Structures are given as C-alpha cells and as structure tokens.
Amino acid sequence: MNVFHSIRRLCFRLAWAALLLYAGTPSPVSAAALVYGADAEGGAPYIFPDPQNPEHLIGFEVDLAEALAREMGRSARHAQTDWDSLIPSLVRGDFDIALNGIEWTEARERKVALSRPYYIYSQQLVVRAGDPSIQSFADVSGKRVATLKGTAANDLLDETPGAQPVLYEGQVEPYRDLALGRVDAVLLDTPIAAYYARSQPGLRYAGKPLAPGKYVIAIRKGDTALLAGINAAIASLLDSGELHRIYARWGLWNEAQRGLENPAQAPAVSEKSAESLWFFLPLLARGAWVTLVLSLIAMSLAITLGLVLALMRRLGGPLLRPLAVGIIEFIRGTPLLLQLYIIYYGLPGIGIRLDAFTAAVLGLGINYAAYETEIYRASIDAVPHGQTDAALSLGMTPWLLYRRILIPQAVRTALPPMTNDFIALLKDSSLVSIITIVELTKSYNMLAVSSMRFLELGLLTAALYLLMSFPLSLLSSRLERRLAPS
Amino acid sequence: MIACLGIEKRFGEKTILNRIGFEVPRGEVVVVIGPSGSGKSSLLKCIGGLSPFDRGLVRIGETKIHGSLSPEGPPSAATLRELRLKAGMVFQQFHLFAHMTVLQNVIEAPMQVLGLTRKQAKRRAEQVLMKVSMGGLAGRYPASLSGGEQQRVAIARSLAMQPQCVLFDEPTSALDPETVGDVLGVMKELAREGMTMLVVTHEMSFAREAADRVLVLDAGALIETGTPEKIFRAPDHERTRAFLKRVLNH
Numbered sequence A: 001m002n003v004f005h006s007i008r009r010l011c012f013r014l015a016w017a018a019l020l021l022y023a024g025t026p027s028p029v030s031a032a033a034l035v036y037g038a039d040a041e042g043g044a045p046y047i048f049p050d051p052q053n054p055e056h057l058i059g060f061e062v063d064l065a066e067a068l069a070r071e072m073g074r075s076a077r078h079a080q081t082d083w084d085s086l087i088p089s090l091v092r093g094d095f096d097i098a099l100n101g102i103e104w105t106e107a108r109e110r111k112v113a114l115s116r117p118y119y120i121y122s123q124q125l126v127v128r129a130g131d132p133s134i135q136s137f138a139d140v141s142g143k144r145v146a147t148l149k150g151t152a153a154n155d156l157l158d159e160t161p162g163a164q165p166v167l168y169e170g171q172v173e174p175y176r177d178l179a180l181g182r183v184d185a186v187l188l189d190t191p192i193a194a195y196y197a198r199s200q201p202g203l204r205y206a207g208k209p210l211a212p213g214k215y216v217i218a219i220r221k222g223d224t225a226l227l228a229g230i231n232a233a234i235a236s237l238l239d240s241g242e243l244h245r246i247y248a249r250w251g252l253w254n255e256a257q258r259g260l261e262n263p264a265q266a267p268a269v270s271e272k273s274a275e276s277l278w279f280f281l282p283l284l285a286r287g288a289w290v291t292l293v294l295s296l297i298a299m300s301l302a303i304t305l306g307l308v309l310a311l312m313r314r315l316g317g318p319l320l321r322p323l324a325v326g327i328i329e330f331i332r333g334t335p336l337l338l339q340l341y342i343i344y345y346g347l348p349g350i351g352i353r354l355d356a357f358t359a360a361v362l363g364l365g366i367n368y369a370a371y372e373t374e375i376y377r378a379s380i381d382a383v384p385h386g387q388t389d390a391a392l393s394l395g396m397t398p399w400l401l402y403r404r405i406l407i408p409q410a411v412r413t414a415l416p417p418m419t420n421d422f423i424a425l426l427k428d429s430s431l432v433s434i435i436t437i438v439e440l441t442k443s444y445n446m447l448a449v450s451s452m453r454f455l456e457l458g459l460l461t462a463a464l465y466l467l468m469s470f471p472l473s474l475l476s477s478r479l480e481r482r483l484a485p486s
Numbered sequence B: 001m002i003a004c005l006g007i008e009k010r011f012g013e014k015t016i017l018n019r020i021g022f023e024v025p026r027g028e029v030v031v032v033i034g035p036s037g038s039g040k041s042s043l044l045k046c047i048g049g050l051s052p053f054d055r056g057l058v059r060i061g062e063t064k065i066h067g068s069l070s071p072e073g074p075p076s077a078a079t080l081r082e083l084r085l086k087a088g089m090v091f092q093q094f095h096l097f098a099h100m101t102v103l104q105n106v107i108e109a110p111m112q113v114l115g116l117t118r119k120q121a122k123r124r125a126e127q128v129l130m131k132v133s134m135g136g137l138a139g140r141y142p143a144s145l146s147g148g149e150q151q152r153v154a155i156a157r158s159l160a161m162q163p164q165c166v167l168f169d170e171p172t173s174a175l176d177p178e179t180v181g182d183v184l185g186v187m188k189e190l191a192r193e194g195m196t197m198l199v200v201t202h203e204m205s206f207a208r209e210a211a212d213r214v215l216v217l218d219a220g221a222l223i224e225t226g227t228p229e230k231i232f233r234a235p236d237h238e239r240t241r242a243f244l245k246r247v248l249n250h
C-alpha cells in the first residue's frame, strides 16, 4: 500500500512538473495572461520565493497582480527581471506591465505611462538598537546610510548634506551589514523595513517615516487601453476593500493608504533627467577613478600573490605544492561573483569583517593571482631548458636560478598577457558593485536608472572605459611586437 | 681527478648508460666518441651533477655522488652543488644567459655563488675573457655574437668559477666551420695549461693533438678505450671501426 501510495504521488508530481514546464515555456503575450515584470530576488515582502516552497512566488505584489488580472478577466504571470532593468525591459516588450515597487517620478513619467498609485510608501530609518547617536533622519550627517540603489531613498540620501550613502542590490544585505556594524543606518521603503527590520532583535526604528511617495505600475506609452484597464482595476480593488485586505494580510496597511482615494496629488521626487550630459560626467569620472584605483591595487596584489603561488608550486615541498595547486584550482573553478560574496558576506561568519574596498581588492586580487600564476608558469616553461642546466652547473641554488635567470627572462614573455589581464580586470572590477562599491559601471547604472538615459550615459561610460583600457592595449601590442622572435 | 664507477642509468625499460667505469687523472684530456644516441650527453650530465643516475658512483676530487638506487642513496643538494662547482660544463648550444651581457654572464656566478665582490669578479672576468680572446666584446648581448664567440664566452663563464675540471659536450658541432677553429684553439690552449678535461667531440684533429685517451661509447656501453693513435689506427672493436669510417668519410 505504501508503494502504491508512492507511485500515485510520483505520477501526480510528474504531471504537475509537466504542467509547470508547459506553463513556463515562453508564449506570445496573449489576452489571457497579464505578464508582469518584477524582481523576485530577495524581494520580500513585494515578491519573493516562498520559504516553504521556493518554486512558488509570494508577496503582496503577487497578490495584487493576481487580483488585478482577475478584475480584468485575465490570469497573471510573472516574468523575472532585475529591478534595474524593469523599465528598459518593459519598453523593449518583454512583458505587459512592470509591477515592483516602482516609485512615481517625473523622469519615469516621461519614459513610460504610469498607473494611478496602488500604495503609498514612506522612508523608514533603521539603526542598531544599541546606538543612541541617531534618533531621527536629522542625525544622519556623517553617517554611513545603506539603501537600495536607484530608489527614492537613494535620491533622498544623495540630496542630504553629509550623509554617506552605501548602495546595495538586495534588501537583506543592508540590514545584515547594519547588524555587523558596516553601516550606521538603513533608509528604505516602509514595506521593506516592516518586513525585515521591525521584528529583528538588535535593530530599531529611528524617527517617523518620511518623504512619502507612491508606487505605480508602469505600462508602455501607447498601451492606452491597458493603462485604462489597470487604472480601473486598481480603483475597483480599492472600492471593494480587496486592496485593504491584501495590505492588511502583509502587515502593510496604514492610515497613509487613505491617500490612494484621490490620486491627483503628486509628491515631488528628485529630478535628474533634464540635465545636460556634462552634468553626469563628474559623477561618472568619480566612478572611473574608483575603478582605476581598485584595479591598480588589485592587479599589484595579483602579480605578487601569483608569484608566491608559482614559486610555491615550483619550489615548495610536499605540503606547499599541493596547497598551491588546490588554491589555484579552487579560484579558477569558481565564479568571481561567488568569491566576492564569500569574502564580504561569508567571512563575517567566522569573525573576519572586511570593509567593502578591502574585500573588493582581495577578491579581485586573489582571483587574478590564479591566472597570473598560470602565465608565470607558461612563461617560465618557455625559457629554454639549457638556461637551467647552465645555471645549475655554475653552482646556483634553485632560488638563485629562479631569481636571477628564469624570472627575468620569463617576465618578457609574461608582460603582454599580463597587460591583457589587467584590461580584463579593469572590466571585471564592475562585479564588485555587488558589495556596495560604487565604481564606474555602478555609477552609470545609478545615473541611468534615475534619469532613464540608458543609451547616452552608456556610451559615455563606454568611452571612459576605453580611455582607461586603450593605452593598455597599445602597450600590450607594443610589447608583443618588441618581444617577437627577432 | 674524475672517476666513474659502474654508472647505470635507465629510462623505463631502456638502458641509457650501462655500467660505465673510467678515470681521468689530473691534467689529462679524455675524448669521448660514439654514434648519436649512444649516451655521451647523458654521461656528461651525470658526471656534472645535472642528471641523476641509478647505480654506481661519480667522484670529482674528494666529492662523491652515488646512484639513487645504490645503498648510499642519492646525494644531498649540498653535495650535488659541491660537485657542480668542481666540474665546469660547456654545452653544444652554449646556453649563455640571454638577458645578460657577456660581462654579466661571466661575473654572475662568481658574485652570486662564490660571493666575490663586483670588483674581484670583474678582474677575474677580464682574465678569462682575455684567455678566450673575447675581451673586446664584454658589453655585447649573446644574441649579437656569432656561435663561435658565444661558445668562447661560455668557456670563459665556466672558467671564471675556477673549476677543477671542465666537461665539454660537442662544443663545436653547432658552429659554422669557420669559427670551429677558434673554439678548438681555446680548448687546446686550456689543455696545454694542464686543465683536466672530458670532451665529447667528433673533431679528430682535437683528439689527435690534445687527447691523452679516447673512450668509445656505443648503445650506453663503454666498448673500447685507448690512445688516440690506437683507436684511430687500429681499433679492437668492429663497431668502432664502422663508426670512425662514417665520421671520417664526410
């Protein structure tokens, strides 16, 4: 009977899997499904994987999307998209609407059509319970304040004199780093604070919510019928009390939501899109400077550490040699992104707390060291074996042999590929933005998201990268030519 | 000065050196001949401490190294270095340090290994470069020298370490014919001064003029030894005769 039961369960699961698979295959946007773009990556309480059943997405916006679709006689389907790319993806036609805590701003209004608001949020400052130095937002001057990149809170911090914004991609990490003492406060939308911080021991709310704003749904310009349909559906959910029920279920209902009834009043959110391109250049240049400094330090580390690993591998005993091989294989066999996560978010678990810049330099430097080691190895192998015979026959020790004979000759072979690696590192350094470093790509991303000028700023940013890498390319090909067999 | 006793070396199944034994007394010049692949280079590398062997022993002066499978076991790094310091080596392809000038090539080991000051090393370098008639080219890089010039610098480089003997592995066979004479001249002069030398070469003129004895190697075995006179005129061994015929005829 047990077996029978298991088989039945298996059959059921297979059928269910087939159904999911079918539902998951991309199908043309149809009248039946309302496809909404949203970022489910760490996006509680908006939209996030159900901890009990991670294949299933939950959140107040999931409920909202389903209620809206129901109102419109359609079904709702989620399309996963990074939050930063929601608007460009919408414009490109990847989904019908973008529904994911999108704040109303004038810049967005210019780019896409925005629905009437469905939620009124504010910013809530959260600090460590044991830190009396911040009682309200007025105290953030000189403090490191974490928030999500590209949000209204980000804009608010940018305009607050003295505040030092620290920018994150996800909403879990800011509170974690607050608890670890890496930042002094977190400023985020009330729904996020309510979900993550209200009940977390060791953290407390500082001051009243401030800077209210409105979440709206973005629709392609010209999709006027859909816009009207969405607006009507929101109004109907509001009237029927369904909206209230959804928010209450998630602990998000508050008196401020009364403002949803008359959607006319528009809170002002900062304005960056009307500026000329030159306005952005100093901001991007600052990002480029961070990229350059970071890359230079990381490359120096990679060169040194790579040499140590190479020598361990060549001259090390039965202990050092396998250790070096293990380290190299581990580094080369795992993604840099993962390594950065481990160094920045994982090491505090064993008591090693690095600041973001140190973690970034270490991550990039160690990662590239593994590749530099391989270059050294190939270059040393490229030195004719007779050089070793000659040096040893003159009584040189292995150490002298490497230091005086092999390495100086190998450097010439190694320089061009090392220069190329430096160019690659310059570009890979954009990955460190995930640990809150604002380098060039992140600067671009922030400015583009807030101004909606993805193309022009993208080209400007590309020009800055080229400005840094092109001299290196020239140097590399020059070296290659000079060292070519004569 | 140099003594080999039952040297045996294998690569897997293949026997490269098969119980080789001979001596080179102080001040003597011994020439080694034999067909390609007979093990001449391998023998020299074993004697010079650059290549391990399985059984037997090599002695230079008072320094002994044993085969790695012999009861005494392989030599320590220190013993090996001591042996290498006593035996200078000159290679077919010169192997000058490509990133150093002639002078730097010659003073490098005396300074780094023997701990001489730059001044002492330079004085020594001037002497040995003079001896090989390369005094005027001390500032040049190896790539800008002819093969014969490079080989003479290589000889100077090994002499600067003041070894007790010098091992030559076909020092002239990579050279243009017109520069062979210069290198052989230097070697003959060295022999006249009483340097103990073990020379792999097919230059019969050198063997006749300078060698005290000739060893014939074939397929890893020492098949014949004798004065140049005897080996070239009336070798005992059929294979020696065949080999000499091939070498002398072209």
Ligand SMILES: Nc1ncnc2c1ncn2[C@@H]1O[C@H](COP(=O)(O)OP(=O)(O)OP(=O)(O)O)[C@@H](O)[C@H]1O
Residues within 6 Å of the ligand: B011, B016, B034, B035, B036, B037, B038, B039, B040, B041, B042, B043
């Ligand atoms: N690393 C190695 N692995 C396997 N066999 C080797 C190796 N080195 C040399 N041998 C073999 O050892 C034998 C002796 O080689 P060696 O170079 O000593 O000969 P040789 O007399 O110097 O020849 P030549 O006149 O061509 O220089 C050859 O048969 C060669 O193939």
Ligand SMILES: [Mg+2]
Residues within 6 Å of the ligand: B040, B041, B042, B169, B170
């Ligand atoms: Mg040889």
